[in-house]
Amino acid sequence: MSVNVNRYKCGYCGACVGVCPEGALELVETWIEVDNTCTGCGICAKICPVGALVVVK
Amino acid sequence: MKERYDVIVVGAGPGGSITAKTCAQGGLDVLLIEKRQEIGDPVRCAEGVGRDALKKHIAPDKRWIAAEVKGSVLIAPDGTQVKMSEDASNPKAGYTLERKVFDRALAQQAAMAGAEVMVKTRATELLRSNGKITGIKAMYMGETRDIKADIVIGADGVESKVGRWGGINTVLKPVDIETCAQFxxxxxxxxxxxxFYLGSNYAPGGYVWVFPKGEHTANVGIGILGSRSGDVRAISLIQRFVDIYMPQAKIVEIVVGGVPVSGPIKQTVSDGLILVGDAARQSDPLTGGGITNAMDAGEMAGNICIKAKEKGDYSVKTLKEYEDKWRATIGKEISKSLQVKNLLIKLSDEQLNQLAHSLDGVDVSKMALPVFLLALFKKNPKLLWELRELFK
Incomplete structure (x- = not known):
């Protein structure tokens, strides 16, 4: 389980990083990086203002 | 860049820059780092700020004031308008900022006070020796280096990692964040x-704002509660609002962002570590405003750093004074705002209309927010009963 970031949609605001319970996300200038601690919980996908994140199984 | 400083401030937003400036003015060796290559950009904010709260820190300058506003108009779901702070001399009147210029002006002040500034420099972890925080690992232009310091300030915004690295839980639940989009x-x-447009039709668990920005422009944005996002998105709701209510408008910029609305979190300092601003979740849960709270906290944090250096003690024992100070001021205010927010998000559109109608014939035009809330409470004690403690 992980999360896919649509970089063409993402506005690199970092909201997803703030809600990630695992600290699996990082905002690096203009893109989001996801590390292997992601559990695919989907909280980031829920709160993304533009819907740029999708949980992948 | 040196190998060691007294203080490293991570993040050059308003909170970070004021912290760095305060430290530098107190004679400390301070490094202010910003992960972006441009301070102040991209903006993630509605740019509204109260005039007097701002003036405590910096003299207003037309280079970064996009517009002056006379006050606020609240618009209920049925269109009823409630106008506040009509008097231009009212301290609650404010500005719409040009954050791109404003943030740089603050960083410039820090630099002129003696702080070193590094952009395109991202903290990647905390350095530790015998469990004690001794600085950060930072990446600049693709290369990582160690930078030592006695105190690390996490002013790294909604996406803060510094606190988490230091063992402080800053995770926001969906109900603790407003997810925002603005044109x-x-x-x-x-x-x-x-x-400010209220109601589920405009913004579930939040509001739509229209802030004048001068020259026939405005910031038109929306915040919705994270727990109500998913099936609907901030971006699509604000697009719909603009399509319906201002079809002639031309969108020249998109801004997105998340605003902490958790109220005070349990811990904002640990040994050798202080959190400031959005990283410390010090934004106002009711209005979403965070700029002046972050600046106030930055000044408090800077002053504690100076004290810590004098004592030669960078442990929680000394730094806790920062925590006590901000809780007694900012903390009190945002706790109240949290209570009001928690009630507001439960009210139906019908009840919001009822509140707006109850002010018919009441002159609220010169009231600041606390006085306004009291007037509202007196007219609607039943509906607002759970707020009674606020008015004691």
Missing amino acids: LVSNIDPGDYSK
Whole structure:
């Protein structure tokens, strides 16, 4: 389980990083990086203002 | 860049820059780092700020004031308008900022006070020796280096990692964040009041704002509660709002962002570590405003750093004074705001209309927010009963 970031949609605001319970996300200038601690919980996908994140199984 | 400093501030937003400036003015060796290559950009904010709260820290400058606003108009779901702070001399009147210029002006002040500034420099982890925080690992232009310091300040915003690395839980639950989208629109005449549209039709668990930005432009944005996001998105709701209510508007910029609305979190300092601003979740849960709270906290944090250096003690024992100070001031205010927010998000559109109608014939035009809330409470004790403790 992980999360896919649509970089063409993402506005690199970092909201997803703030809600990630695992600290699996990082905002690096203009893109989001996801590390292997992601559990695919989907909280980031829920709160993304533009819907740029999708949980992948 | 040196190998060691007294203080490293991570993040050059308003909170970070004021912390760095305060430290530098107190004679400390301070490094201010910003992960972006440009300070102040991209903006993630509605740019509204109260005039007097701002003036405590910096003299207003037309280079970064996009517009002056006379007050606020609240718009209920049925269109009823409630106008506040009509008097331009009212301390609650404010500005719409140009954050891109404003943030740089603050960083410039820090630099002129003696702080070193590094951009395109991202903290990647905390350095530790015998469990004690001794600085950060930072990446600049693709290369990582160690930078030592006695105190690390996490002013790294909603996406803060510094606190987490230091063992402080700053995770926001969906109900603790407003997820926001905003357009800078042109070809409109927004008047000289900030407008706030309330109700589930506009913004579930939040509001739509229209902040005049001068020259026929305005920031038109929306915040919705994270717990109500998913099936609907901030971006699509604000697009719909603009399509319906300002079809002539032309969108010249898109801004997105997340605003902490958790109220005070349990811990904001640990040994050798202080959190400031959005990283410390110090933004106001009711209005979403965070700029002046972050600046106030930054000044408090800077002063504690100076004290810590004098004592040669960087442990929680000394730094806790920062925590006590901000809780007694900012903390009190945002706790109250949290209570009001928690009630507001439960109210139906019908009840919001009822609140707006209850003010018929009441002159609220010169009231600041606390006085306004009291007037509202007196008219609607039943509906607002759970707020009674606020008015004791």
